Amino acid sequence: MSELEARFVKKGLWVNEAKGAVLGKVYTTETRTGTILVALLAVFSSLATAHLWNLVIFYCHQRRAHGRPADGLFKQQQALLRTLPPPTSLMTDTVKLWWSWRHRTDNVLLRCIIFPLLGILFAASTLTVSLTSSYIVDTTNLEVLVDSPSCASINLPRMAETQLTASTLVENISPVMESYTRDCYGKETSDLPSRCRNTFIAPNIPVKNASVPCPFSEEMCDGEALELDSGLLDMNHYFGLNLHKEDRLQFRKRTTCSILPIDGYYDVLPATDFDGLLGRGALPEEEIIALKYNAPSPSEDVQAKYTFAHSLAVSNISQNYEFRVMQSYASPDWETAGALAPRYAPLPSLARQDADVALIALWSNNVLYAKPVNDPLFAAHANASFVNYGATFEQFRPDHPGRTLGCAQQWQFCLPKLGENACTPFMGVTLNIPQNVTQFSHTTSTQRAVIQLLLTSSVFADITNAPVSQYSLAGSAVQFGVAYELADDQWKKELVMWESASWAALQILVSDYAVGPVHRDPLADQYTDQPTSVGDKTLCHAQKMRKAGGFANISVFGLAFLLTVSGTIALTDIILLRFLIFLSRFRRALAPKIDRWIQDGVFQLQRRAFEADRKGYWVGLDNEIPTTRSKELLGELSSEVQPRGDAVVYAQSEQASSMRDNTDSASTGQKEADLRPKEPLTVVERETSSTLGSK
Structure with missing residues (x-):
């Protein structure tokens, strides 16, 4: 089974019902x-996380903005937070603060370590979000x-009316079925090749096997029987159907097989009685071995009395296995199926x-074995040793x-919405949906379409498919007419493989409904x-399959969620930290901490530095961005360091100080202009030890 062709992939919006109506878009x-x-x-997402980081830093600053006296480390940390540094800058600058203050105040490491940890945590979270967004x-x-x-x-009656058998369909499916079974069944999921993971939604159908009593009358079983049971399979999960909840359906198949007795169930007859079977004239003294497991027939035709027949002349010269199959349906409606x-x-x-x-039926023919075979189906103990160049080679025929193997095959359908009475009784395959089954009267139109698809497909996907194609594990072990050895339970291994092949065929046929059978069979x-x-x-638009590449699936919910959350974070950061702090009403609601956020801003700190250096007349002292009162040219800030004993005190008039205390925030601009000194500043110089010495 090859990967789905690109031309059959639906492009655009659809809902994956397995994930729900919201997450599955x-x-x-x-x-x-x-x-x-x-x-x-x-x-x-990177932009959104950057804005989120700003909000985190703003929160940290506001939590610490208590207004109480604190040391220089605290003030510098607040100033650092106010700059909204990215995580890496916060970590490196905090390390610098720790290094500078490590011997100058208490608990420096403990007070500084929280910010690098916060940066590392946020960086890891950002990486996770970025990966998640992918x-x-x-x-x-x-x-x-x-x-x-x-x-x-597939229309089975039409297939019969047009005298077309399943041969063309089986011929096209068999090679794909065999290769897919060989590659994708009987292995751990981790060991499956890529083709198995890139075709169907479920790479294979799990089947449990167990030894059980004889499925027929006791005299018809030569030893134990083997049961192969799939259990209830959800059509959405295992066959990739994309059905709504009310259309969900479960399906089960149970196959029980045993080896039929041979003694008393075969005859050896002249080949002349089977000219029609041979397709040629009988050889002199040629004999036919005929197996009889069918009900007695009133026909006078010898062949009608037997189920299988095989030429012993062919058996003596052929060095490969041959398989023949017969199928009998329990449902009476198959009597009207014509050729089928x-x-x-x-x-x-x-x-x-x-x-x-x-x-x-297995015809072992003249296949020889290097060791005796104890398997009941392939049993070989008759000595066929030969001498070659004086050496004796031991072989067994x-x-x-x-x-012959006999298998009872049963199917069951379940409608989860019916509760306890959800499942039909076990039944054989029917030509059409039976009307006398209670559960089928409660089906939706889509469920009836699925059931009919399964019934029709099962005709070409039962345990006889692989033997019809002469596909067997034992056959692959034969080289030049000789098999080295076979396991004692080889017949069970063959049944497990054949049942797996039937499930592979069913996977192919179910998916072919939506793709179109014509693309497999002209x-x-x-x-x-x-x-x-x-x-x-x-149902035509309800088949999911896997595709390795060439396309991309975009989660509509994930995309909407990411855009919504990211947009909300970005807008919150922009509006809160860029615009709302300009509004008096907002500032009054968050005062006084928001005022400390403003005063710790780089523009306010710069204004204070210029004022300390006696440069400029500043207004808007409570705004995020202060300005000079008029057009002024500001010189460079002084970088000279005053001796520790010296201090320069800039005094404003008492009138200006009084006016500042009574300033109303609604008229900040004009009143702050009045706060500027209207008389010369007084410079008070303290005497230092150097000046006293000079005196």
């Missing part, structure tokens, strides 16, 4: 668009929805009313030219129908 587009979106989301756009191993104009269903009707009726001791009965148009009912049309 997906937009499928080309990889190029997805790559561009990933880059844009990375930039957007998951919004998925570009590998995608779940995509099938969208094909060729959606069609069962070709035999089983013995009463094999017949089941609740199961279809399949017979698989089959105990009997042919043995003759499919002759035996398929276009969808007509609402359920059929819904």
